[in-house]
Amino acid sequence: MKNRIVVLALALALVLSLAPGPAAGAPAKIKIAKEKQAVLDWLARPEAVEEFGKISDRIWEYAELGLQEFNSSKLLADTLEAAGFTVERGLAGMPTCFVATYGSGKPVIGLLGEFDALPMLSQKGRVPKKDPVVEGAPGHGCGHNAMCTAAAAAAIAVKEAMAAHGIKGTIKVFGSPAEEIVASRPYMIRAGLFEGVDAVIDNHSSSGFGTEYGVGGNALFSTVFTFTGKTAHAAGAPWVGRSALDAVEIMNVAANYLREHLQVSQRLHYVILQGGEAPNVVPDKASVWYYVRNTDERLEDMYKRVIDCAKAGALASGAELASMKVISAIHQRHANKAAAELIQKNIELVGMPAWSEEEQAFAKALQKELGAEEEGLPVKVDPLEAPRGGQSFGGGSSDVGDVTLIAPTATIGFPGAVPGAIGHHWSNVACWYGSTAWKGLNAGAKAIAASAIDLLTKPEDLAKLRKEFEEYSKTHPYKPFLPADATPANDLNKDLMDKYRGLLEKALEIR
Numbered sequence: 001m002k003n004r005i006v007v008l009a010l011a012l013a014l015v016l017s018l019a020p021g022p023a024a025g026a027p028a029k030i031k032i033a034k035e036k037q038a039v040l041d042w043l044a045r046p047e048a049v050e051e052f053g054k055i056s057d058r059i060w061e062y063a064e065l066g067l068q069e070f071n072s073s074k075l076l077a078d079t080l081e082a083a084g085f086t087v088e089r090g091l092a093g094m095p096t097c098f099v100a101t102y103g104s105g106k107p108v109i110g111l112l113g114e115f116d117a118l119p120m121l122s123q124k125g126r127v128p129k130k131d132p133v134v135e136g137a138p139g140h141g142c143g144h145n146a147m148c149t150a151a152a153a154a155a156i157a158v159k160e161a162m163a164a165h166g167i168k169g170t171i172k173v174f175g176s177p178a179e180e181i182v183a184s185r186p187y188m189i190r191a192g193l194f195e196g197v198d199a200v201i202d203n204h205s206s207s208g209f210g211t212e213y214g215v216g217g218n219a220l221f222s223t224v225f226t227f228t229g230k231t232a233h234a235a236g237a238p239w240v241g242r243s244a245l246d247a248v249e250i251m252n253v254a255a256n257y258l259r260e261h262l263q264v265s266q267r268l269h270y271v272i273l274q275g276g277e278a279p280n281v282v283p284d285k286a287s288v289w290y291y292v293r294n295t296d297e298r299l300e301d302m303y304k305r306v307i308d309c310a311k312a313g314a315l316a317s318g319a320e321l322a323s324m325k326v327i328s329a330i331h332q333r334h335a336n337k338a339a340a341e342l343i344q345k346n347i348e349l350v351g352m353p354a355w356s357e358e359e360q361a362f363a364k365a366l367q368k369e370l371g372a373e374e375e376g377l378p379v380k381v382d383p384l385e386a387p388r389g390g391q392s393f394g395g396g397s398s399d400v401g402d403v404t405l406i407a408p409t410a411t412i413g414f415p416g417a418v419p420g421a422i423g424h425h426w427s428n429v430a431c432w433y434g435s436t437a438w439k440g441l442n443a444g445a446k447a448i449a450a451s452a453i454d455l456l457t458k459p460e461d462l463a464k465l466r467k468e469f470e471e472y473s474k475t476h477p478y479k480p481f482l483p484a485d486a487t488p489a490n491d492l493n494k495d496l497m498d499k500y501r502g503l504l505e506k507a508l509e510i511r
């Protein structure tokens, strides 16, 4: 019996795989509303693919780190403004944060968009082996160059459809800086930017094309611990000195022992920002930057224990714990199921882009270089991913988490990365430039725009999201982890960006 079911399932899968998918032209049976067809047609124009592809490539070239995305943010904000959006810039205490708005009244649909790069990942686009543009410079190792670009493309398509078809409501793009250091959304929420927003469509680059619902990722405290001590001749009279670096090292040893006694959902990592300048002077200042990650329920307890490790470092070394600057603190993602189901239908409608032979050849060459399976780029969209349930197994974090607790939200993962390419790694930087990125972000923009049209034109669909959200909020009310006195770390990446901006501009001939 079981075997027969397997055979039937295989036969069905084969029939489905041979059937022409939506990518090969809209299937006859699905009736697409004219408003939705309008956004799909607008984005399908070669000029639209090219316009937003070029914006994505330019942001990839800028490779600006969090809160230093002056050129990237301006390019996106200017594009939206030129398309008829009202743009407010420099919001929530962050010069690179913006909100672009079109329309008025209810419903208000928000699109999230990111544009920051990662340090140390510089890599030439579409070159399938490690080959930096500028050694040590930042690079887009998470596809964020394509993400706010996809949101902007979708928003402009929606605006065109709203104007042409008399659709009521408001569409907003939330230009969100510094996602790689998860450092904008809690501040944007605190500043009231999301007030009145009925639903949010988020997006992230991926190798597949899909969405998910339920609880995911990890909550996070991002904090810089700074110690002060006393300088002294490190050989002549070391007994006079109190080493701030010793405090950092003892804290790190204590934190590494702490790992053993935390639930498996934890992630804990750090870099030393400051550790003295020469071995023969006892360092009187040292600092270490920690990411403390766990589930929403376990985060605060774990964070307290890491603070105890810092206190232990100070006590043992005789240095002082001078400050604990919280850069950001965020929740896990709580994606809305009704939103994910609505988005999934639109992902299936849009379908996976048709990849060229050249694109498949690049993908296989990169997979070969990485020792991954040489499977090329995917040809089908992903099924809707259900939550893993119960135990969270840790992993990365995104400050979209806080947004999911103030409005019904789900994330569209759009294609463009090569399966097997590694996140936050040169291989991912290589993928997010040129034609695969152009096609992937365009497919993502179509799914975002089509979903926004559903929410703007079908009150019953929006009501479903809202009902689920209101129920969920009763047991998960939003209480920010971000301390009330925290302020955006606008200068955290300034020195690094100042060092590399000119070098990147020169190497890539950016004027």
Ligand SMILES: [Zn+2]
Binding pocket: 142, 143, 144, 179, 204
């Ligand atoms: Zn990312």
